[in-house]
Amino acid sequence: MAILLSQIVFIEEQAAGIGKSAKIVVHLHPAPPNKEPGPFQSSRNSYIKLSFKEHGQIEFYRRLSEEMTQRRWENMPVSQSLQTNRGPQPGRIRAVGIVGIERKLEEKRKETDKNISEAFEDLSKLMVKAKEMVELSKSIANKIKDKQGDITEDETIRFKSYLLSMGIANPVTRETYGSGTQYHMQLAKQLAGILQAPLEERGGIMSLTEVYCLVNRARGMELLSPEDLVNACKMLEALKLPLRLRVFDSGVMVIELQSHKEEEMVASALETVSEKGSLTSEEFAKLVGMSVLLAKERLLLAEKMGHLCRDDSVEGLRFYPNLFMTQS
Amino acid sequence: MEPGNLTPESKLLTAKYKERGTVLAEDQLAQMSKQLDMFKTNLEEFASKHKQEIRKNPEFRVQFQDMCATIGVDPLASGKGFWSEMLGVGDFYYELGVQIIEVCLALKHRNGGLITLEELHQQVLKGRGKFAQDVSQDDLIRAIKKLKALGTGFGIIPVGGTYLIQSVPAELNMDHTVVLQLAEKNGYVTVSDVKASLKWETERARQVLEHLLKEGLAWLDLQAPGEAHYWLPALFTDLYSQEITAEEAREALP
Numbered sequence: 001m002a003i004l005l006s007q008i009v010f011i012e013e014q015a016a017g018i019g020k021s022a023k024i025v026v027h028l029h030p031a032p033p034n035k036e037p038g039p040f041q042s043s044r045n046s047y048i049k050l051s052f053k054e055h056g057q058i059e060f061y062r063r064l065s066e067e068m069t070q071r072r073w074e075n076m077p078v079s080q081s082l083q084t085n086r087g088p089q090p091g092r093i094r095a096v097g098i099v100g101i102e103r104k105l106e107e108k109r110k111e112t113d114k115n116i117s118e119a120f121e122d123l124s125k126l127m128v129k130a131k132e133m134v135e136l137s138k139s140i141a142n143k144i145k146d147k148q149g150d151i152t153e154d155e156t157i158r159f160k161s162y163l164l165s166m167g168i169a170n171p172v173t174r175e176t177y178g179s180g181t182q183y184h185m186q187l188a189k190q191l192a193g194i195l196q197a198p199l200e201e202r203g204g205i206m207s208l209t210e211v212y213c214l215v216n217r218a219r220g221m222e223l224l225s226p227e228d229l230v231n232a233c234k235m236l237e238a239l240k241l242p243l244r245l246r247v248f249d250s251g252v253m254v255i256e257l258q259s260h261k262e263e264e265m266v267a268s269a270l271e272t273v274s275e276k277g278s279l280t281s282e283e284f285a286k287l288v289g290m291s292v293l294l295a296k297e298r299l300l301l302a303e304k305m306g307h308l309c310r311d312d313s314v315e316g317l318r319f320y321p322n323l324f325m326t327q328s
Numbered sequence: 329m330e331p332g333n334l335t336p337e338s339k340l341l342t343a344k345y346k347e348r349g350t351v352l353a354e355d356q357l358a359q360m361s362k363q364l365d366m367f368k369t370n371l372e373e374f375a376s377k378h379k380q381e382i383r384k385n386p387e388f389r390v391q392f393q394d395m396c397a398t399i400g401v402d403p404l405a406s407g408k409g410f411w412s413e414m415l416g417v418g419d420f421y422y423e424l425g426v427q428i429i430e431v432c433l434a435l436k437h438r439n440g441g442l443i444t445l446e447e448l449h450q451q452v453l454k455g456r457g458k459f460a461q462d463v464s465q466d467d468l469i470r471a472i473k474k475l476k477a478l479g480t481g482f483g484i485i486p487v488g489g490t491y492l493i494q495s496v497p498a499e500l501n502m503d504h505t506v507v508l509q510l511a512e513k514n515g516y517v518t519v520s521d522v523k524a525s526l527k528w529e530t531e532r533a534r535q536v537l538e539h540l541l542k543e544g545l546a547w548l549d550l551q552a553p554g555e556a557h558y559w560l561p562a563l564f565t566d567l568y569s570q571e572i573t574a575e576e577a578r579e580a581l582p
Contacts (some may be wrong), residue, residue, distance in 0.1 A: 013458075058458060118389070119378040122390060126374050129367055131399040136363065140356045155357055164362055166367070167402045183408050209480045213426045223422035225407050226477040250497050253479035265576045292436075293480065293496070314541045314548065 001039065002098050003028070003048075006073045008258070013061055014049075022057040024050045024064070083211075115233050157181065185223070185239065187232035192241040194218065195255060199243065204260030207293055208233070208253040248297050249304075266302040270321060273299075273308060278320045334353040349446035366409055375414045383417055386464035391472060394416075395523040404474055422539050426462060440544030441481075441496030442508075442562035445469070446492055468493075471523060488512040498543040503536045508560065516549070 009027040016022040027047040052060070140159060160181050163170055191211075198214060199206055206214075208229065216223045224232075233245040233255060242258045256262065272287060273279050279287070285295035299319045302308040308319045381388045396403050396411075403411035404421050412418025431451045435443060449465055452515045456463070472493060481497030487509040494500065500508075510525055511517040524534040537558045540546035549557040 013574065042514070055462060058460075058462065106561075116385070118382070119381045119388065120391065122374055122378060123395065126370055127395045127399055128369055130396075130401055133360070133363060133367055134400045136360050143356065155354065157355060157359075162357075162364055165364060165407055165410050166408055167396070167405045167411055168400065169402065169405075182405075207480055208478045209475075210430055212475075212478055216422060216426050221419055222413075223407055223419050225404060225412070225418060225422055226425065226474050228406050228408065230477050230479075248477065251479050251481070253496055293345060312542065314538050315356055316544075319541065 002101065004098065004101070005067055006172070007031075008068065011061070011064055011068065014050075022052045022055075024052075024061055028049065088150070126265070133166050134168055136165060137166070141170070158289060181231075184228070184232045186233055187228060188235040188239055188241060191215070191229075191232055192236065192243055195243060199257050199260075200257065203265075203290065204257045204295060205262065206255050207291065208255065210291070211255055218289075248300070250294060250297065252297055254294065254297070260302060262298065263305070265298060266305055266307060269298050269302050270307045273302075273319055274321045278311070278318050280316050281317050282316075284319075368414075371410050371414050379415055382417060383461060384419065386462065386467060389417075389464075390466050404470070410490060419472060420461075420469045421467070424452070424467060425475050426472055427455055428468065428475065428493075429495070432493070434498065439562040440546075441498060442492050442545050442560070443489040443495070444562060445493060447562075485509075488518075496543075498545065499539075500543075503532070504539060507533075507536050507540070511558070511560045512533060512562055515563045516557040518555050518557055520555060 003026075007028050009029055011027070013024050014023040014025060016246055025275050026049070030046070050060070057245065103128060128244070137159075144156070144159070161168065161183070164181055191196045194215060195206070202210075211233075212226060214227070228244075230253070233253075236255075237244045243255050244258055245253060246256055246262075247253050269284070269288075272284065276283070276287075279299075281292055281296035281299055284290075284299060285292040288295065290298075299308060303310060303319065303322075306325055307322055309324070311318045311320060369482065382392060385410070393403070401411075403409065403415070403417050403553065404467075406412065407418045407422065428448065431448060432441065432443060435447075435451070445465055445468065449463075451478060452463065469484060469491070472482055474482060479497075481494060483494035483500070484506050485492040485494060485500070485508060487505075490512075494510060506526065507517060507522060510521065517537070519530060519533045519537065522537070523530060524529060537546065540558065540560075541548055546558045546560055549559055
């Protein structure tokens with residue numbers, strides 16, 4: 001089933017909604033008298049709707065719009081019965097009617113395939129070279145391991161930065177770069193500048209996930225990888241910057257202002273819980289204006305320090321002041 | 329020469345060997361630096377011809393990632409890496425990471441921090457808008473694997489041919505995940521289901537289901553016919569419910 005592009009007046013998108021898929025509405029000219037018979041004898045409507053159940057509407061709309069702009073069919077000769085009898089011309093394929101369109105599509109597909117296979121070929125060649133780099137780095141790492149102590153600090157830093165560029169894990173320590181590259185040091189200093197104000201706004205503490213989103217949204221491009229962020233944060237304390245990375249027992253990672261004393265916050269958390277009798281993480285988070293994640297960590301810390309005890313039931317995890325401690 | 333008793337001559341020899349070792353490493357570093365520059369040029373050439381392919385073609389991205397993994401290279405490890413800088417793969421995945429975090433956060437109150445890959449995919453596409461590039465489920469998985477480094481509990485749990493994405497640091501061991509897999513079929517399980525399918529004792533089944541309740545991943549339905557149903561909101565969105573706007577809800581009332 002096919003419709004000539006020249007039949008199209010204009011197209012419009014209809015966004016997906018509840019229970020309905022995304023659509024493209026294609027408004028058509030009246031059918032020409034010599035039209036081939038189709039699925040329906042006639043229709044009240046002068047448009048058809050293309051329904052996209054899954055996706056693809058963005059790409060389809062874009063390509064169709066392009067074709068509507070280029071109007072390439074106007075450069076082709078109008079279908080003439082004489083021409084179709086002559087068969088394909090040597091050297092040039094005359095595109096005529098629907099058969100012509102299909103042939104053009106096939107050409108385009110072949111060309112796209114050719115592009116893809118060329119891309120894959122080039123990719124394979126590239127990977128061969130990349131593999132050489134990996135092998136070389138392994139051999140250097142072995143040398144470094146053997147000559148432990150005889151490799152200068154400088155050379156180690158150079159090596160690490162080469163690994164960083166290639167995306168090769170450090171063959172000696174197995175960690176991806178760990179600390180010590182210039183890039184991460186610079187990044188750490190930048191972060192200290194960027195995060196000061198947001199941290200103050202949020203009570204001195206933010207989860208690393210929040211930081212990742214905040215920093216990358218602000219950058220817009222040349223974004224940080226999660227590992228970049230973690231590795232830079234690991235250097236904060238060593239560089240004596242006013243922030244530090246802290247890892248809770250649960251594995252949750254946060255950035256705190258140096259001036260922030262979570263243990264002191266625990267004391268105020270205890271007051272809040274006592275006032276209300278008992279609180280869940282969600283309730284506490286709402287009261288204090290924190291994320292549930294960090295609220296939970298604070299309550300867990302309070303529990304660890306002996307100020308709170310828990311009631312863990314199917315109705316949720318609830319914290320009470322630890323009366324065993326305060327009343328004896 | 330007795331061991332442990334080095335003469336000045338032998339000390340000098342040892343020192344010379346060590347020095348030679350350092351020189352060898354220096355040579356190799358210089359070689360690596362040169363090869364690195366060459367590689368950078370090759371990559372630039374590749375990028376000028378095929379950068380679009382990476383951006384437009386999810387299939388190609390998969391191939392690219394698989395090849396990198398095979399040779400031991402992680403193109404997403406750092407935004408400062410060549411791959412990221414020249415091919416732009418980094419920004420694509422790191423931004424996707426941000427979008428994934430935001431979707432999971434927005435829906436956490438409903439599903440406790442557990443969501444199917446399908447639903448996550450739909451929501452991310454919705455958030456990206458009409459003019460953004462298409463992302464595949466494979467892209468999401470790769471972005472999530474990177475997010476694990478941030479420590480806030482991102483996990484990928486295989487269930488019945490697809491995946492559940494965990495975005496909170498809830499403790500989920502093998503017992504929990506296998507029950508989640510069991511629940512995938514109907515969106516809920518009962519203690520009897522668990523006992524029958526997994527051949528567990530009642531106590532073990534109950535403990536696992538209670539843990540899921542406590543973590544907010546399951547809801548208890550005591551009014552279900554027969555025994556209590558443990559529903560997984562992460563799973564039943566597709567099967568049973570529809571999201572409606574406040575307006576539609578008002579209109580639906582008589």
